[in-house]
Amino acid sequence: MRLPKRELCFWVFLLFLVCSCPKILAQDLVNATIIVNGTYTIAETDDNFVCVTLDWWPPEKCNYYQCPWGNSSALNLDLHHPILAKAIRALNPLRIRVGGSLQDQLVYDVGNLGFPCHPFRKMKDGMWKFSEGCLGMDRWDELNQLFNKTGVIVTFGLNALYGRHKIGKGVYGDVYGGAWNSSNTRSFINYTISKGYRVDSWELGNELSNGFGASVDGGAEQYGKDLITLKAILRDLYKGSHQQPLLLAPGGFYDQKWYNKLLQVSGTNVADVLTHHIYNLGAGDDPHVKSKILDPHYLSQISEIYKELQLTIQRHGPWATAWVGESGGAYNSGGRLVANHFVYSFCTLLWHRLMGKGVLGTNFSGSSYLRTYAHCSKGKAGVTLLLINLSNTTEFHVTIQNGMNINLHKGEANHREGSSVDILKKFVTWIGKKASDGSVKRQEYHLTPKDGNLLSRTMVLNGNPLVLSENGNIPALDPVLVDAKLPTSLAPYSIAFVTLPNFKAPACA
Numbered sequence: 175m176r177l178p179k180r181e182l183c184f185w186v187f188l189l190f191l192v193c194s195c196p197k198i199l200a201q202d203l204v205n206a207t208i209i210v211n212g213t214y215t216i217a218e219t220d221d222n223f224v225c226v227t228l229d230w231w232p233p234e235k236c237n238y239y240q241c242p243w244g245n246s247s248a249l250n251l252d253l254h255h256p257i258l259a260k261a262i263r264a265l266n267p268l269r270i271r272v273g274g275s276l277q278d279q280l281v282y283d284v285g286n287l288g289f290p291c292h293p294f295r296k297m298k299d300g301m302w303k304f305s306e307g308c309l310g311m312d313r314w315d316e317l318n319q320l321f322n323k324t325g326v327i328v329t330f331g332l333n334a335l336y337g338r339h340k341i342g343k344g345v346y347g348d349v350y351g352g353a354w355n356s357s358n359t360r361s362f363i364n365y366t367i368s369k370g371y372r373v374d375s376w377e378l379g380n381e382l383s384n385g386f387g388a389s390v391d392g393g394a395e396q397y398g399k400d401l402i403t404l405k406a407i408l409r410d411l412y413k414g415s416h417q418q419p420l421l422l423a424p425g426g427f428y429d430q431k432w433y434n435k436l437l438q439v440s441g442t443n444v445a446d447v448l449t450h451h452i453y454n455l456g457a458g459d460d461p462h463v464k465s466k467i468l469d470p471h472y473l474s475q476i477s478e479i480y481k482e483l484q485l486t487i488q489r490h491g492p493w494a495t496a497w498v499g500e501s502g503g504a505y506n507s508g509g510r511l512v513a514n515h516f517v518y519s520f521c522t523l524l525w526h527r528l529m530g531k532g533v534l535g536t537n538f539s540g541s542s543y544l545r546t547y548a549h550c551s552k553g554k555a556g557v558t559l560l561l562i563n564l565s566n567t568t569e570f571h572v573t574i575q576n577g578m579n580i581n582l583h584k585g586e587a588n589h590r591e592g593s594s595v596d597i598l599k600k601f602v603t604w605i606g607k608k609a610s611d612g613s614v615k616r617q618e619y620h621l622t623p624k625d626g627n628l629l630s631r632t633m634v635l636n637g638n639p640l641v642l643s644e645n646g647n648i649p650a651l652d653p654v655l656v657d658a659k660l661p662t663s664l665a666p667y668s669i670a671f672v673t674l675p676n677f678k679a680p681a682c683a
């Protein structure tokens with residue numbers, strides 16, 4: 175966008191004003207000590223924690239007078255676009271979940287479908303304002319060629335409304351009654367197996383637990399029975415195969431009663447994974463989306479859901495694991511003015527490269543505006559921290575301490591000498607001290623928005639704007655090396671990954 179000359183002069187003038195009054199820019203400087211506990215992992219993420227949903231929305235899908243989807247759906251995406259394969263490979267192994275709101279209106283053109291295969295059309299009284307759509311097996315073949323070529327781990331969301339019919343209205347959407355007809359799903363999975371396509375996991379239905387688009391008459395009870403049916407189909411069709419797919423359910427918003435019931439009804443070892451969706455920023459047209467992202471108290475609220483889901487699994491389905499099956503920040507096609515901008519991001523690619531599976535506890539109570547996450551480093555020794563500074567005024571000087579070393583000094587007097595734990599602790603502390611004698615460097619990746627504008631669409635890494643090359647290649651993501659004795663300087667409104675190769679964490683060994 176070109177600015178008219180007069181406006182440009184205005185900006186130059188403003189800039190001059192700001193520069194001549196340095197006090198306006200003065201920042202607070204706060205020393206912060208973060209303690210990382212490397213004794214035990216407090217959680218473990220999946221190998222392929224970063225994942226992507228490939229949705230079914232046609233270009234005609236609009237929200238708030240905008241139609242942002244274009245040709246990005248599983249039915250119309252340009253599968254030969256060179257940037258697509260490069261992006262998928264950069265995140266290898268990338269899990270792609272093929273699914274979304276329209277999956278419960280999608281039929282598969284295989285077996286005895288009995289009617290022609292048509293794409294989704296706009297339809298006033300259709301669910302989500304669209305008609306039923308259809309996936310041709312030629313398109314499914316093409317998708318699988320891409321998945322196979324790029325090493326994608328595939329999760330597929332199945333139509334859980336097939337064979338049911340509208341019987342009334344719920345609070346938000348239509349209620350569907352009758353039994354699930356699994357015949358189309360069965361034919362589709364059978365086709366998939368016969369072609370040798372590897373699907374890692376099958377999921378039944380999308381957001382039926384809350385009924386935003388639709389719900390099933392009989393609720394969790396009926397859904398739990400359908401899940402048993404699907405499990406039996408999978409066991410039958412994959413009989414003798416060395417690759418047993420996982421069964422995911424219910425891919426909705428967490429509701430304690432509904433999720434508990436689903437596990438009770440479906441029973442042991444039916445649902446392998448309990449999936450739930452997160453849109454904690456609210457509606458995409460909310461003018462406060464940006465300020466919600468910058469408000470640590472608002473952001474932390476979502477942790478309550480994780481705690482409750484964990485309890486549900488402990489009490490009713492200890493065989494299952496928890497996944498976030500879909501999340502997009504703000505619902506209805508994203509935050510209109512903030513999605514795709516710096517403020518909405520944290521650099522998934524660096525996360526993928528640096529953060530390992532083991533999650534470590536961190537302890538920092540200085541300011542809620544400094545958010546800290548520690549993981550075992552990926553594929554190498556030591557730990558990596560993700561630090562997010564949500565403050566617009568404070569620069570943090572961060573010192574990272576090994577909790578084990580502190581424990582030793584405090585606990586030495588009360589511990590029985592000679593226990594194997596004590597010996598281990600002393601040994602490890604000794605290495606830790608040696609490692610911080612000054613010769614050691616730490617790797618830091620500082621991310622800021624271009625020109626300091628949180629709504630910039632260009633991310634800057636250690637001062638260099640990150641842009642694709644002419645051929646669509648991803649630029650190098652190089653760290654700066656910093657003397658391990660010095661604290662990490664974290665600028666206001668910035669994000670940093672900090673890799674400490676010599677941090678001794680037994681939990682990561």
Ligand SMILES: *[C@@H]1O[C@H](CO)[C@@H](O)[C@H](O)[C@H]1NC(C)=O
Nearest residue numbers: 202203204205206571573661
């Ligand atoms: C922060 O730490 C440095 C070095 O340890 C010290 O010189 C400085 O006074 C501290 N600043 C504040 C505000 O505590």
Ligand SMILES: *[C@@H]1O[C@H](CO)[C@@H](O)[C@H](O)[C@H]1NC(C)=O
Nearest residue numbers: 233243244245246250251252
């Ligand atoms: C989507 O693809 C179709 C068919 O290739 C093309 O006609 C249309 O212009 C594309 N739409 C967008 C928004 O790119």
Ligand SMILES: *[C@@H]1O[C@H](CO)[C@@H](O)[C@H](O)[C@H]1NC(C)=O
Nearest residue numbers: 321322323324325326370372
């Ligand atoms: C791709 O297909 C080939 C041949 O069927 C198979 O051997 C290979 O394991 C597949 N790769 C992936 C990532 O699915």
Ligand SMILES: *[C@@H]1O[C@H](CO)[C@@H](O)[C@H](O)[C@H]1NC(C)=O
Nearest residue numbers: 286287288337355356357358
């Ligand atoms: C289920 O759907 C198939 C078509 O996919 C149809 O042939 C069959 O009759 C249906 N079964 C029932 C019980 O309605």
Ligand SMILES: *[C@@H]1O[C@H](CO)[C@@H](O)[C@H](O)[C@H]1NC(C)=O
Nearest residue numbers: 285360361362364365368369
């Ligand atoms: C499953 O696929 C095989 C071909 O591999 C076909 O012969 C069979 O009829 C299919 N069964 C069903 C139930 O679709």
Ligand SMILES: *[C@@H]1O[C@H](CO)[C@@H](O)[C@H](O)[C@H]1NC(C)=O
Nearest residue numbers: 209211535536537538539577
């Ligand atoms: C964090 O530090 C506080 C205060 O020092 C302490 O009470 C708490 O137990 C620590 N938590 C962890 C997880 O280390």
Ligand SMILES: *[C@@H]1O[C@H](CO)[C@@H](O)[C@H](O)[C@H]1NC(C)=O
Nearest residue numbers: 198199200465468565566567
């Ligand atoms: C920092 O943020 C606060 C709260 O959002 C705002 O009131 C203040 O004006 C901002 N200060 C600067 C220097 O941007």
Ligand SMILES: *[C@@H]1O[C@H](CO)[C@@H](O)[C@H](O)[C@H]1NC(C)=O
Nearest residue numbers: 211213214535577578580581
């Ligand atoms: C580290 O975590 C373990 C297990 O949660 C705990 O027993 C220990 O006290 C923690 N150490 C510190 C220094 O917080």
Ligand SMILES: CC(=O)N[C@H]1CO[C@H](CO)[C@@H](O)[C@@H]1O
Nearest residue numbers: 468541543564565566567568
């Ligand atoms: C302690 C601290 O840094 N406080 C500031 C954090 O950032 C918010 C908003 O950017 C300010 O309002 C606080 O003063």
